[in-house]
Amino acid sequence: MPVAVSSPFSVAQFQALARLRGPTGPRCDLCAAPLSAPHDHLLSPGRTVVCACAACGLLLGAAAGRYRKLPTRVLRLGPNAITPEDWAALAIPIGVAFLFRRDNGAGAAIYPGPAGVIEAELDAAVWVRLAASCPPIAAMAPEVEGVLAQRMAPRPELPYPPPPRHYVAPRDRCLALAAILRREWRGFGGGDGAWRALDQCFAALDREAVDLTAQCRTAVELAGAGREPPHA
């Protein structure tokens, strides 16, 4: 079972996202200079995501610095990148999560919860298996990017469950998605607005993504390993 830990970054990150819409326009979180769009996002030593102007991004986001520049790449992984049995073993209580590698190599997840963003440790054996079977997951930069996964249960208006979606994406995309879900979610099931917003976020990822589905496990490979291929 994942163990929820404190998420010291969540409040600051929501504040940062709110500032993007502030009346005076977006400003650099480090020097208060006006920001252009798009602009850099940096991961601070305290693991908060901050908006940075070009000068701060260049100065502080350099390699081996205390701040790390978030990548911008988005990679599309196959529907079998995380099998149903591995997803179940991760014990994430919601169908949307961001799975990433810590600096020490351990796997962790960030997902929306009733009181805000939750960060949890992942089962070590499952994390090792995921990285070993999907080269793009193994190659992810620690802390700053991860797998944004959508594993939704069947919805009443659909005759079949939507296929799982997996994208390697930077950490700020996960936080933006969590903020949108928190704003739109209604009642127990989320409501149409939340579902639409979720679909729009993943559609935007898909438009940007470089297709790496060929580097993930195929149905044939899963069958050869004695595992049921969920999505041929």
Ligand SMILES: [Zn+2]
């Ligand atoms: Zn700045």
